[in-house]
Structures are given as structure tokens and as C-alpha cells.
Amino acid sequence: MKFYPVKVLSFLFISFLFIPSFSYSASLSLNKIGSLDLGGNNYTEWWYTGENPIFYGSASPNSEVSVKIGDGTYKVNSDSQGSWSYPAQILKGDYQILITQGNESITFTLHLGQNLPANTSSPTEESTVPATGSNQIVSMAMGVGVLLLATYFYISGDPRRRSVFEAKMLKED
Numbered sequence: 001m002k003f004y005p006v007k008v009l010s011f012l013f014i015s016f017l018f019i020p021s022f023s024y025s026a027s028l029s030l031n032k033i034g035s036l037d038l039g040g041n042n043y044t045e046w047w048y049t050g051e052n053p054i055f056y057g058s059a060s061p062n063s064e065v066s067v068k069i070g071d072g073t074y075k076v077n078s079d080s081q082g083s084w085s086y087p088a089q090i091l092k093g094d095y096q097i098l099i100t101q102g103n104e105s106i107t108f109t110l111h112l113g114q115n116l117p118a119n120t121s122s123p124t125e126e127s128t129v130p131a132t133g134s135n136q137i138v139s140m141a142m143g144v145g146v147l148l149l150a151t152y153f154y155i156s157g158d159p160r161r162r163s164v165f166e167a168k169m170l171k172e173d
Helices: 005-017 134-156 159-170
Strands: 029-033 045-048 054-058 064-069 072-077 083-087 093-101 104-112
Touching: 029 104, 064 083, 072 083, 134 159
Parallel strands: 045 104
Antiparallel strands: 029 054, 054 083, 064 072, 064 093, 093 104
16 A cells, blocks of 8 residues: 555645634633623732622633632632632732642732722733634644645655656646
8 A cells, every 4th residue: 555645744734724723722710709800811919899709710621720818728610611619708908819720820919808009000911821812823834834845855855756746746637
């Protein structure tokens, strides 16, 4: 049985075009603190005027999420959709919060029962979630380009292979 690298590479290239798009981003996120919608942002500090907030987030489905508030660590499980929540029993004050799932983490300071200070300009964003989107498309395009270039050098590097390739490509029915 003969091996035809051009046919295999062509099949792989065409199959990549029909693969549904995947996002290889982190799965842990904090969506809300009480009624405060975080809008997908990860800041180093959050202000919440109420007390005893409920943390709402998402993680990998059916996984364990740890919520560390100050010195206490509490565990919750995400549901089959990946949603989780933790009702924190904390009063006014400043708290260091660390939320983890596997090797992913979100950390911030929560200023509870306090208004945003008047002298605070826009907060600085610090994201622990890698940026995703077009970088996967570029990476896949470059990978396909490298495969095509390797195929070209493989075929053109040997006169016998090149003549077989040309004969098959130029063959008329």
C-alpha cells in the first residue's frame, strides 16, 4: 500500500476547516458578588456596599471550587453546567479573597460594606484568564502553513517524488 502524503495533508487541511471552533481559555470565573455584576472583569479590588454577599461564578462542570476568605477556606461544587455559588457569611471590612479550581485562581481584595472612594479613578484590570480569540486562528493557520511548506520540500526535494506528484496532478481523465 502506497502512502500519499499530499492526500493525507489535503484531508487534514480540509478537516480543520470544518472543525467547530474551540476556545482554550480558562474555565474558572467570578460573575457576580451579590447583586454586583462583574461583567467579566477581574480587578484587584472590588467594593460592595452590602454584607453577607453570595459569590456566583462558573468553572468546569462537576468540579470542586475553593473559596478562601481571610483565613477560612470553603469548598463548593459546580453543577453539570459549570455554575457555582457560595453564600459568604462576612460583615463589613476588607477581605482577601482567593477562588481556585485546579491550577486556576482568581484573587482580589473585597471591601465589604463600603462605597467606592471618591478619589478612585478607573480601576486597573488584572486578569488571570489568558486572552483568547484570534490567536488560536493565527496559530492554526501557521501550523497548516508549516505542514504545506514541509510537504512542498518533501515532494520537491526528490526528483522521483516530484515526477510522481506531477504525473498524478497533471493526469487527465
